[in-house]
Amino acid sequence: MKKTILILILQYFIIAQPSLDIAIGPYIQNVTDHSAVVCWSTLKSNSFTIEKSGKIRTIPQYENHEMILSSLKSNTEYSYDIGGKGIPEEMGTFITFPSEIEPFQFAVLGDSRSRHDVHSKHVNRIIEKTPLFVLNTGDMIEDGLNIHHWRTFFDVNKNLMRSIPYFPTLGNHEKDSPYYYGFFNLPNNERYYSFSVGDALFISLDLEGIQYQTPDYLNKENLDYFWNNHELHYFEEQKKWLEHTLNLHDDAGYIFVFFHQPLISVKKSRVEESKMRRKFWGDIFERHGVQVVFSGHDHHYHHALSGGTHYITTAGAGAGLYDIDALQPETVKAIKTEHFIFADVKKNSAILNVIDINGDQIDTISIDKRK
Ligand SMILES: [Fe+2]
The missing domain is CATH 3.60.21.10 (Metallo-dependent phosphatases)
Known part of the structure; x- marks a missing residue:
């Protein structure tokens, strides 16, 4: 059965940096009936190694970011925007778990x-x-x-x-x-x-x-x-x-x-x-x-x-x-x-x-x- 609960939309504007340069995410983790964690990663730097064959390999180093959202209502849809600029790639929604x-x-x-x-x-x-x-x-x-x-x-x-x-x-x-x-x-x-x-x-x-x-x-x-x-x-x-x-x-x-x-x-x-x-x-x-x-x-x-x-x-x-x-x-x-x-x-x-x-x-x- 599809969710038929009352959906309350709240906006979370998490202002990070002017230019986020997101490499991975954003994605949702650790949802409960009252909390959730929004995660994303930015590219920090690249390092290089030379393989035996002489081929150069690029190894990206990522910086992981987490925004913990607490005191949320259960069974409720939230939307988030980690840049606060309305760019679709930086936005998402999630639903908190039901407590009942x-x-x-x-x-x-x-x-x-x-x-x-x-x-x-x-x-x-x-x-x-x-x-x-x-x-x-x-x-x-x-x-x-x-x-x-x-x-x-x-x-x-x-x-x-x-x-x-x-x-x-x-x-x-x-x-x-x-x-x-x-x-x-x-x-x-x-x-x-x-x-x-x-x-x-x-x-x-x-x-x-x-x-x-x-x-x-x-x-x-x-x-x-x-x-x-x-x-x-x-x-x-x-x-x-x-x-x-x-x-x-x-x-x-x-x-x-x-x-x-x-x-x-x-x-x-x-x-x-x-x-x-x-x-x-x-x-x-x-x-x-x-x-x-x-x-x-x-x-x-x-x-x-x-x-x-x-x-x-x-x-x-x-x-x-x-x-x-x-x-x-x-x-x-x-x-x-x-x-x-x-x-x-x-x-x-x-x-x-x-x-x-x-x-x-x-x-x-x-x-x-x-x-
Ligand atoms: Fe396995």
Whole structure:
């Protein structure tokens, strides 16, 4: 159902510099029922490196800007103009989240790191559907340490992110990059966080860890190493935070969790490592009545159901597709295709619509409200 609330338009004129020279944005981050953050980046300088081949590479340095807007009214449309001059490229609108239980929509996509034509098609379709916000299940860019890849990501998402808040999660391709934390403004410690929309709770987890470069794990030669040594304290702390957050929101109508690497994989070469992840997180999602866990990483669509929790891998936003060669006992459906998910959250139930690259609906999942 489309938003039928009373729309109050307020103008925010944020006077920055006479000439902004905006390179990225503006875009909206960290929306709540009473606040939002308008972000943009300006080009600070260029540095140059000479590659082995003799080719000169330009590395732009950006300065990130944030304007925090607080004391806003819930469920209300605001417009902003970061230059105050009415130049369309510097303007945008956004809607604050409802504080009460209201129907809303959100989109989910993942692994947008390559084939930008595919990514763009999904983005344009999502814009047409005007969701309240977008989740990305990680691997947004090919190389998180390469600023050009971030520039491309923001160029593809320019028209979407100027009005629709974007909530990402860390993937292995983000490489725990400082650019991630520079460009995004997210709740909590930004690595793992939660936010609410009415009585729906959203939780993003970091399954990558704080020291990304761990050869034993990356080489897949010793899976035990990762869970027994690598970052164990960090993951134990995160699990405690998750348990605490789930206990605090025990009365939530919906709980959606998202992180990058799936707990259930249908890609043969990744089944064992997915079992290790599932062993570590245990039955926490099912025990707390989490309805949906979204992941990425395996480039296809996979829907599994276990203990009342839907485990959905959505990683069809551009990265080259993977074969499905190891269906699991929990598998409900698996399709090797480019896609995104459009969720329609109603007062008593939610529908997840899986939309392919042609705009066709290829799967539908019904979610009951938590008791
Ligand atoms: Fe990945």
